[in-house]
Amino acid sequence: MNPPGTDAETPVDTYMNYLFDSFGLTVREEWRADVKYYFMLSTRMAKMLEAHPLDMTEDLAPVFRP
Numbered sequence: 001m002n003p004p005g006t007d008a009e010t011p012v013d014t015y016m017n018y019l020f021d022s023f024g025l026t027v028r029e030e031w032r033a034d035v036k037y038y039f040m041l042s043t044r045m046a047k048m049l050e051a052h053p054l055d056m057t058e059d060l061a062p063v064f065r066p
Contacts, residue, residue: 012036012039012040013036016035016036016039
């Protein structure tokens with residue numbers, strides 16, 4: 001992970017560092033790009049769920065039902 005405050009950090013890197021540090025997690029450097037991709041994907045999904053909770057819940061419900 002990039003140390004906080006380095007020039008190479010983006011706002012996403014800064015937030016990921018803060019979040020993972022608060023949970024005591026570390027990310028191996030060779031996995032960082034993949035973790036960042038999935039982190040961004042989950043953030044977008046959360047925004048969609050917030051914007052359209054009922055529509056998205058009904059669309060996703062079959063995925064989670066047995």
